[in-house]
Amino acid sequence: xSRYSAWAVFKNGLSxxxxxxxxxxxxxxxxxxxxxIVGAGLHGLATAxxxxxxxxxxxxxxVEKGWLGGGNAGRNTTIVRSNYMMPGxxxxxxxxxxxxxxxxxELNYNVMFSQRxxxxxxxxxxxRDAAARRYNTMRLTGSDGELWSLxxxxxxxxHLNYDNARFPIIGAAVQKRAGSARHDAVAWGYARAAxxxxxxxxxxxxxTSVTRDADKATSxxxxxxxxxxxKIGFAVAGNxxxxxxxxxxxxxxxxxxxLQAFVSEPLKPLLDQVVVFGVGGAHFYIxxxxxxxxxxxGDLDWYKSYAxxxxxxxxxxxxxxxxxxxxxxxxxxxxxxxxxxxxMSMDGSAFICKTPINNLYxxxxxxxxxFKASPASGWYFADLIANDRPHDxxxxxxxxxxxxxxxxxxxxxxxxxxxxx
Ligand SMILES: Cc1cc2nc3c(=O)[nH]c(=O)nc-3n(C[C@H](O)[C@H](O)[C@H](O)COP(=O)(O)OP(=O)(O)OC[C@H]3O[C@@H](n4cnc5c(N)ncnc54)[C@H](O)[C@@H]3O)c2cc1C
Numbered sequence: 001x002s003r004y005s006a007w008a009v010f011k012n013g014l015s016x017x018x019x020x021x022x023x024x025x026x027x028x029x030x031x032x033x034x035x036x037i038v039g040a041g042l043h044g045l046a047t048a049x050x051x052x053x054x055x056x057x058x059x060x061x062x063v064e065k066g067w068l069g070g071g072n073a074g075r076n077t078t079i080v081r082s083n084y085m086m087p088g089x090x091x092x093x094x095x096x097x098x099x100x101x102x103x104x105x106e107l108n109y110n111v112m113f114s115q116r117x118x119x120x121x122x123x124x125x126x127x128r129d130a131a132a133r134r135y136n137t138m139r140l141t142g143s144d145g146e147l148w149s150l151x152x153x154x155x156x157x158x159h160l161n162y163d164n165a166r167f168p169i170i171g172a173a174v175q176k177r178a179g180s181a182r183h184d185a186v187a188w189g190y191a192r193a194a195x196x197x198x199x200x201x202x203x204x205x206x207x208t209s210v211t212r213d214a215d216k217a218t219s220x221x222x223x224x225x226x227x228x229x230x231k232i233g234f235a236v237a238g239n240x241x242x243x244x245x246x247x248x249x250x251x252x253x254x255x256x257x258x259l260q261a262f263v264s265e266p267l268k269p270l271l272d273q274v275v276v277f278g279v280g281g282a283h284f285y286i287x288x289x290x291x292x293x294x295x296x297x298g299d300l301d302w303y304k305s306y307a308x309x310x311x312x313x314x315x316x317x318x319x320x321x322x323x324x325x326x327x328x329x330x331x332x333x334x335x336x337x338x339x340x341x342x343x344m345s346m347d348g349s350a351f352i353c354k355t356p357i358n359n360l361y362x363x364x365x366x367x368x369x370x371f372k373a374s375p376a377s378g379w380y381f382a383d384l385i386a387n388d389r390p391h392d393x394x395x396x397x398x399x400x401x402x403x404x405x406x407x408x409x410x411x412x413x414x415x416x417x418x419x420x421x
Contacts (some may be wrong), residue, residue, distance in 0.1 A: 001196050003108050023188060024195035029202050029224050033061045035385060036220065036229040038207050038243060040064030041073040042183075043363050043370065044235035045190035045201075046378020047385070049107075052197035054379070055386040060199045061229075063222060065206035069187030072237050072370065075308075075340035077261050077297045079274050079285060080372040081118040081178035082143055085134045086410050088396040089349065094143050095393065096376030097177060103375060109189030111181050112290065117273040118178035119148070119157065121325070123167040127279070131173035138175070148172040157273060159328050166324060167279045180274055180287050180295075183371060190378070210247040210360075217247060217360045233361040233385055238306065238341025240364040247360060253346045253402055254365055255417040258301040260310035262318060262337040264329070266292030277325045284321035293335060296322060300342065300368075300418055310339035342367055348420025349408035352381050353390060353398035361385050362399070367420055 001021055002008060012019050035051060037044045040062045051057045062068075080100055082093040104110050122128045128147065135145030153172045154162060162169060191201055202224065209221040210232070219228040234243045238256045267288070274287040286296035298318035301311050315337060323330050345351065345365035350373065355362050363381045366373060380394045390398070396408060413419035 001192075023192045024201055027200045027202070029061070029205060029222070029227055030200065031226070032228040033200070034059040034229070035061075035231045035233070036227060037062045037233045037235055038220070039071070039234065039236040040068035040187075040191070040201055040203065041071045041235060041237055042069075042186055042190065042374035043237070043366070043377045043381065044233075045187060045194055046374050047233060047235060047363065047381040048199045049190050049194040049197065050378050050382035051386060052194060052199055054382060057386060058198055061202055061227070062194070062199060063202045063205045063207060063220070063227070065204070065223070067203050068191050068201060069184055072340040072342070073187045074184055075261060075338055076183055076371045077285060077287070077295050078180040078183050078371055079118065079178075079287070080113065080181055081175055082372070083118065083120075083134060083138060083145060083173070083175050083178070084410055085137050086349075086408050088393070089408060089410055090137070090141055091393050092376055092380070092397075093373065094141070095379070096373050097143075099375035099379065100181065100372075101177070103186070103189070107189035107193045109185060109192060111185045111189050113181040114179045114290075115177050116179040116287070118175045118276065119153070119273045120173045120276045120278070121160070121169050122171045122173060123169060123279045125170070128171060135173050135175075143175075144177050145173065145175050148174050157271070157275065159270060159326055160275070161325055161327050167282075178274065186374065207243065207246065210243070212248060212357065215356070215358050217357050231359045231361070231385055233363060233381060235363040235381070237343050237364070237366065237370065240343045240362075242306075247355075247357060249356060252364075253399065255304050255344045256306055257303070257342045257344050257418065258305055258307065258310055258339045259297065259342050259368060260301065260314055260318070260337055260339045261295065261297045262315075263289070263335050264294040264332045265335050267294060267332065268292065270294070270328075275325070277321060282321050282324070284318065284325060286322065286326070294329065294332065300344075301339070302418060306341055308339055308341060310337065344417030344420060346402065346415045346417060347407035347409045348411055348413065348417075350377070350397055351399055352377065352384060352394045354384070367417075
């Protein structure tokens with residue numbers, strides 16, 4: 001397959017754009033693969049890519065019940081940041097941000113990663129102290145982070161509600177290397193790059209059961225037939241508990257919740273950062289897409305469900321947050337809103353780990369935050385599957401941490417999945 005380049009754009013322009021090749025193949029399922037990854041979201045596709053690229057493995061398939069990138073991969077608000085503080089999380093998300101910085105070149109696909117700054121608004125001296133601790137920890141461990149005074153914030157983002165806010169703004173915690181990316185492009189980029197390395201991406205191929213022989217998974221039943229596999233990895237986000245039960249493993253410390261996202265009609269350039277507002281029960285994040293739409297979201301829908309649609313009270317809640325922090329949005333029309341299914345863990349952190357079945361591996365529990373994690377998640381999940389042992393960086397991301405009583409509770413919110421946004 002040819003590389004994308006300025007020359008290729010020029011050459012295809014001369015032939016009326018008719019000579020572009022397919023971005024990835026549409027193969028028939030084989031009866032056996034060395035490795036099968038279930039779920040062609042960002043984590044599954046990235047895993048397949050790094051299995052082939054970093055570990056030189058062949059005979060890999062990604063099976064997807066719908067179309068690739070049709071789950072949370074294509075439904076998120078695309079915020080990328082690494083302002084995590086807990087040991088383990090800190091290193092993991094920083095590695096992920098470093099991978100983001102090179103991703104377009106790595107994949108030969110423009111994922112439109114825009115390091116436009118992530119700005120968390122601060123509303124009290126206590127919040128500023130907590131942010132100072134977090135952002136100093138980030139700086140001490142090789143990342144970037146800074147605190148902005150109110151004056152700096154006003155000059156950088158003039159349109160916020162500085163005069164009449166229910167919670168007055170006193171400054172902001174900022175990570176300048178953070179930003180946003182084009183979610184579809186990330187899925188397409190990983191898919192194309194994995195396909196080039198020989199990975200079969202099998203769409204419209206739903207896994208309906210997992211066949212076991214004692215402590216080994218031998219095959220999966222799919223809507224396109226039986227597929228035998230030496231190793232199987234689950235990367236199915238909000239459907240993790242369903243797959244876990246298909247494997248006969250009972251219950252997981254995960255709940256499935258819905259999260260909505262919203263986009264407005266396109267506007268002229270208004271906001272050149274990702275802004276986060278979270279105080280007094282409010283939770284709101286907003287950025288402007290390259291097409292001009294204001295992209296924003298808020299809290300979970302507050303009840304468990306596998307349905308990929310949201311409820312109206314959250315629409316009102318998010319609209320109230322929007323107008324409270326950016327009153328200038330009051331007359332802007334909403335273009336679309338949609339929902340994805342979140343795999344919410346009890347402590348808000350993820351799982352990349354082995355399972356009680358010897359050749360079955362789990363990648364799950366990304367909550368609201370798996371978009372930013374996807375490059376490192378694929379990188380470490382591939383490493384785990386290839387070497388059959390966790391890398392030091394993800395050794396703490398196992399389900400047994402609940403047996404050990406060692407949570408990775410980044411927000412200090414306690415064992416309630418709904419609160420780990
Ligand atoms: C509204 C919203 C906003 C978000 N905002 C952000 C954000 O700003 N920043 C951030 O970092 N994260 C964000 N997230 C979270 C992020 O999108 C997810 O954590 C991440 O995409 C999950 O990983 P994934 O891409 O692999 O999941 P998915 O794309 O959901 O992939 C899982 C795939 O598994 C497939 N599957 C399920 N069951 C089966 C089966 N039985 N057989 C075969 N295939 C199956 C599904 O069809 C799906 O395609 C947001 C999520 C949502 C919904």
